[in-house]
Amino acid sequence: MAGSRWGICVVMLTVLPVATARAQSKQEKKRTEILDELGLKKKPPAPPAAETPPPTVGEPAGGDDEKPEAGPAAKPKGGARSTAPAAPSFGRAIHAQLMTTCKPCHSPGAPGGVSRFLLSGDPAADHRAVARFVDVRNPEASTLLAKASGTTPHAGGPLWPATGAPYQRVLAWIRGGARLDAAAAAAAAPAPAGAPPKPAATPTARSPGGSGARPPAPGTPPEPEAPPTPAPTPAAPETPAATPAAPAPAVAPSKPAAPTFAASVHPILMTTCALCHRPGGPAAMTRFLLSGDAAKDEPAARAFVDVEAPERSALVTKSSGQMHGGGAVLPSGDARLATILAWARGLAPAPAPATEAGGAAPTPPAAAATVAPVAPPGPPAPLAPPGHGGGGFALPFGFMLDGRFSLDYERRQFTGNPFADSSVNALRSYHHFLFLSRDAAADPCGLSVEVLTLQFWEAHCRVKGLPPPLRLAIAGGKIVVPFGADPLFHQNYGGLGGFDQPVLPVIWAVEGAAAHLVFERRALVVTDDLFVVRGYALPHADSIINLQSGFSGEDNTKLGFGNRIGVAWMFVSAWYSAYYNSLGFGRRLFMQALDVTVWRPRGIPVLEHFSMGLGLLRADVSGGGPGVGGVGLDYYDFADYVQLRYHPFDWLYIQYRGGLRTFNNRRGVILDKTRLTSADASAHNFGVVARHHGLTAGLYYFINLEKVDEIPNDLLRLSVAYEF
Numbered sequence: 045m046a047g048s049r050w051g052i053c054v055v056m057l058t059v060l061p062v063a064t065a066r067a068q069s070k071q072e073k074k075r076t077e078i079l080d081e082l083g084l085k086k087k088p089p090a091p092p093a094a095e096t097p098p099p100t101v102g103e104p105a106g107g108d109d110e111k112p113e114a115g116p117a118a119k120p121k122g123g124a125r126s127t128a129p130a131a132p133s134f135g136r137a138i139h140a141q142l143m144t145t146c147k148p149c150h151s152p153g154a155p156g157g158v159s160r161f162l163l164s165g166d167p168a169a170d171h172r173a174v175a176r177f178v179d180v181r182n183p184e185a186s187t188l189l190a191k192a193s194g195t196t197p198h199a200g201g202p203l204w205p206a207t208g209a210p211y212q213r214v215l216a217w218i219r220g221g222a223r224l225d226a227a228a229a230a231a232a233a234p235a236p237a238g239a240p241p242k243p244a245a246t247p248t249a250r251s252p253g254g255s256g257a258r259p260p261a262p263g264t265p266p267e268p269e270a271p272p273t274p275a276p277t278p279a280a281p282e283t284p285a286a287t288p289a290a291p292a293p294a295v296a297p298s299k300p301a302a303p304t305f306a307a308s309v310h311p312i313l314m315t316t317c318a319l320c321h322r323p324g325g326p327a328a329m330t331r332f333l334l335s336g337d338a339a340k341d342e343p344a345a346r347a348f349v350d351v352e353a354p355e356r357s358a359l360v361t362k363s364s365g366q367m368h369g370g371g372a373v374l375p376s377g378d379a380r381l382a383t384i385l386a387w388a389r390g391l392a393p394a395p396a397p398a399t400e401a402g403g404a405a406p407t408p409p410a411a412a413a414t415v416a417p418v419a420p421p422g423p424p425a426p427l428a429p430p431g432h433g434g435g436g437f438a439l440p441f442g443f444m445l446d447g448r449f450s451l452d453y454e455r456r457q458f459t460g461n462p463f464a465d466s467s468v469n470a471l472r473s474y475h476h477f478l479f480l481s482r483d484a485a486a487d488p489c490g491l492s493v494e495v496l497t498l499q500f501w502e503a504h505c506r507v508k509g510l511p512p513p514l515r516l517a518i519a520g521g522k523i524v525v526p527f528g529a530d531p532l533f534h535q536n537y538g539g540l541g542g543f544d545q546p547v548l549p550v551i552w553a554v555e556g557a558a559a560h561l562v563f564e565r566r567a568l569v570v571t572d573d574l575f576v577v578r579g580y581a582l583p584h585a586d587s588i589i590n591l592q593s594g595f596s597g598e599d600n601t602k603l604g605f606g607n608r609i610g611v612a613w614m615f616v617s618a619w620y621s622a623y624y625n626s627l628g629f630g631r632r633l634f635m636q637a638l639d640v641t642v643w644r645p646r647g648i649p650v651l652e653h654f655s656m657g658l659g660l661l662r663a664d665v666s667g668g669g670p671g672v673g674g675v676g677l678d679y680y681d682f683a684d685y686v687q688l689r690y691h692p693f694d695w696l697y698i699q700y701r702g703g704l705r706t707f708n709n710r711r712g713v714i715l716d717k718t719r720l721t722s723a724d725a726s727a728h729n730f731g732v733v734a735r736h737h738g739l740t741a742g743l744y745y746f747i748n749l750e751k752v753d754e755i756p757n758d759l760l761r762l763s764v765a766y767e768f
Contacts, residue, residue, distance in 0.1 A: 131220020138217050139167045141210055142174065145192070145203050145307045148383045149438070171224045183218035194484070197441040200311045201484045210307060302390020305345065306338040309387045312380045313345065315444055316363070316373040316436065318483045320532070332359075333562055333569065335515050336483070336506065346391065347567060354388035356646060361694055373436070436768060442484045450475035450765035462745075462760040474543045475765055500524050500553035513563055520557040526573035526608045527552060527621045529639035529659060537637075537661045537683035539703025539727030540746070544759075546723070547661065547683045547705055549592055554578050571610040579604025579625035580633055585672045588708050589633060589665055591681060602626055604633075615643045627665070631673060635663040644691060653691050660684035664711075678711045679719075699731040706751070724751040738767045 132138060147163040161177060163170050177188040187196075193211055194202030204211035303309060318334045332348060334341050348359035363374040363381055374381040436446035451473055458467035476496060483490035489505040502521035510516055524531050528548070537547040556577030563570040580589060581596030596602040604625035611618050623635040639659035645651050666678040685703035692698070706724045710716040726749050733742035746759040 131223065132213050132217045133225055134171060134217065134223065135167050135225040137213060138174075139170060141213065141307075142170065144303045144383075145210070145311075148308065148312065148380045149200055151379060168224065175222060178218045178222045180218060180222050183215055186218055189215060189218075200438075201314055201442065203307060203311055303383050303387045305342045305387060308383050309345065310338040310341060312374075312383060313341065314483065315438065316380070333515070333564070333571075340512070340515075344564070349388045349391055350646060351388075351391050354385060354391070357385075357388050358643075358646065360385055360388060439480075441482070442487070443480060443482045445478065445480055446768060447478040448475045448765060448767045449473070449477075450763060452764075453762045455760040457756050458760075459754075459756040459758050462758070466756070498522070499551055513565055515562040515564075517560045518557070519560065522553055522555050523558055523575070523577070525552040525554060525556070525577055525606070526558060526560070526575055527606060527623060527635075528608075528637050528661075529617075529619050529641060529657070536657075536685040536687060536701060536703065537659065538705030538725075539685050539701060539729065541701065541729070544746075545592075547591055547681070554595060567614055569610075569612045571608075571612075573606075573608040573610075575606050575608075577604050577606070578602070580627055582627045582629055582631060585629035585631070585668060588679070589627065589663070589681070591635075591663055602628060615645045617641045617643075629672065630669055631665060631667045633663060633665055635661065637661040655689045655691070655697075657687040658685065666711075679708050680711065681705075681707045682709060695736060696732075696734045699729070699733065701727075701729040701731075703727055720751045722750045722753040722755060725749055726751075740765045740767070 142163060143165065146161075147165070150159060150161050150163050152162065162173060164173075174188060177191075178186040183189075189204075189206075189211065190196040191198045192202070192204040192214075193206045195206075204214070313334060314336065317332070318336070321332050321334050333344055345359060348357060348362075350357045354360065360381065363384065374384070436444045439445055452471070454470040454472065455462040455467045456470055458464050461467075477494055477499070478496045479492065480495045481490065481492045483492075488508065489503065491501075491503050493501040500522050502519045502523045504517050504519040507516040507518060528535050528537075531552055535541075535545055535548045538545065540546065543550050554577045556575055558573055558575035561572045561574075578596060578598070579602045580591070580594050581600065581602045582589065582594070602625060604623060606621065606623040608619055608621040617640070619637075619639045621635075621637040621639075623633070625633040625635075627633050637659060640657070642656045644653065644655050661683045662680055663682075664678070664680045667673045668677070671677075683703060683705040685701060687699065687701040689697045689699045704726045706715060707721070708716070708719045710719065728747045728749075729744055731742055731744040733740065740763075742761075742763045744759075744761045744763065746761070748757050748759070
């Protein structure tokens with residue numbers, strides 16, 4: 045009996061190690077397969093270490109793919125080796141991603157600076173900020189992922205599509221415990237009293253005897269992860285000028301990694317530029333048009349980048365308010381403008397490799413996050429209210445709030461001397477607009493409203509399914525009628541501008557619908573706007589049409605139909621506008637306008653300091669019953685303008701604008717002197733205008749010359765306006 049017991053024991057002692065080895069082999073095989081799928085190398089086995097509890101979110105701990113700082117790797121409780129895949133590094137992958145996609149808005153003073161999610165640039169501090177918005181128990185439900193993917197409302201729109209690599213990288217990090225890297229945690233945690241200093245995580249060379257590690261040379265990238273190499277023998281002492289035993293990878297002298305368009309630049313453009321530069325928007329006729337699709341919008345943005353001089357790119361200068369009808373949407377000093385500039389610099393061709401004295405590799409330039417904005421030396425004074433960065437206010441659910449306000453001091457009723465006793469003072473506020481808009485890239489429809497007086501409002505939707513060169517949008521509401529070059533910022537027909545305009549409405553906004561079609565092929569852009577609106581009407585058969593205010597009543601609507609065709613190539617844009625309207629009493633209105641704009645041709649000496657605009661308008665009225673229309677009774681109105689600006693500096697321009705306006709001209713006669721009134725006149729305007737951030741100040745002198753009945757109505761105006 046005793047012999048049989050000893051036999052059983054011998055068999056068990058023989059079989060048990062074999063079975064255990066097989067079980068471990070399956071476990072190791074499974075771990076190897078997981079690491080192969082993730083593209084990671086399996087780490088060499090480490091000797092056993094003391095058991096340590098797994099860290100929680102917010103506690104310093106290294107990810108599974110992090111190299112240990114010193115000593116063996118930690119082993120899970122119970123002695124079994126963990127089979128979980130390695131999580132991405134917070135310091136090398138996650139934090140860098142947050143810096144390029146989130147920090148431009150979620151930093152103090154930026155549009156997202158009023159939120160609870162603020163990033164400073166310090167990995168340890170930013171990890172604590174991010175940890176509040178992740179859920180390690182249910183990673184897919186983390187607020188960080190929901191906001192960045194657009195699942196929940198986010199003012200910046202969807203930054204990381206759920207199927208994209210940035211989203212999956214952060215998701216893998218959260219699944220791995222959302223830990224802070226070991227190196228960053230060690231740097232953030234204070235050392236115990238009396239404890240010796242820790243060795244560096246990745247030494248490049250050790251001093252004789254292996255005591256301590258020498259830090260890498262300035263500008264040298266960190267070494268890739270690898271098993272630690274043995275220390276050099278004490279027989280080869282190291283001199284201060286000695287070369288490290290393991291040379292660092294060569295620094296690429298070309299340029300630093302620039303922000304990507306889709307992740308960093310496109311969200312900025314959608315929240316600051318898309319309000320106007322979208323299909324159906326006020327600036328939809330320009331060459332810069334945003335569709336909401338990053339892949340389609342990147343070529344449009346690249347067309348406005350000067351790779352030879354990124355600081356002078358039209359995308360950068362216009363965003364900062366230089367020769368931009370929409371004002372300074374990204375003032376100098378705004379972190380978002382620095383991001384756009386860093387991206388533009390990243391498009392520049394790489395410079396030729398160069399070495400410094402002694403053959404050392406040149407020091408790499410500053411990182412994209414610290415690129416200096418386009419501004420003179422010295423910090424500019426903040427003009428924006430606290431908590432907003434000058435591109436409007438970001439509101440919940442993807443809404444943006446923008447505005448323009450002005451105060452004007454005028455001297456009126458004089459001819460020749462603005463300070464004569466006969467002239468009078470006036471104080472006016474012509475601009476008091478507040479725009480509320482929503483145009484998220486992931487949402488096919490959007491909304492724009494002027495909320496103070498409901499001057500205009502419109503809803504618009506993008507039509508999908510067209511071939512790539514074509515884009516179509518439909519808009520409806522109280523729309524800004526797409527007639528002429530710049531319908532939202534006031535026409536200049538007749539030589540005047542803004543609220544002095546006596547020809548067309550100050551802002552031609554009326555109930556209707558419009559379809560905006562865009563064809564784009566490289567530098568050529570063609571637009572076509574078809575629209576139907578509540579049109580003009582005559583109160584009497586023999587009335588003279590008033591193009592500024594003679595619209596039909598809501599209970600007796602006269603529909604007007606129009607089409608505007610625009611062509612833009614490089615720095616030249618041209619538009620032809622046509623409009624037809626039945627006025628009642630058998631009479632008809634047919635109006636045409638031609639506008640040409642030449643913006644500053646950057647890179648051409650002398651000409652790059654000038655911009656020019658010209659246009660003309662003719663409105664014909666014909667038809668009618670006996671004694672009303674026909675030969676000698678049909679008439680037309682005419683107005684034109686020419687505008688020339690000289691830009692000695694990007695923030696200053698000197699302007700001349702002039703134009704002619706006549707009303708009720710007889711058909712077949714260029715100027716019917718028998719019908720001239722004091723309304724028939726020419727205007728000449730001289731001005732000096734300076735812009736800084738969202739603040740504009742201008743001094744204008746208007747000379748008004750009537751064709752008959754000359755009256756003292758020259759004008760001196762000092763205007764101060766603020767846009768945000």
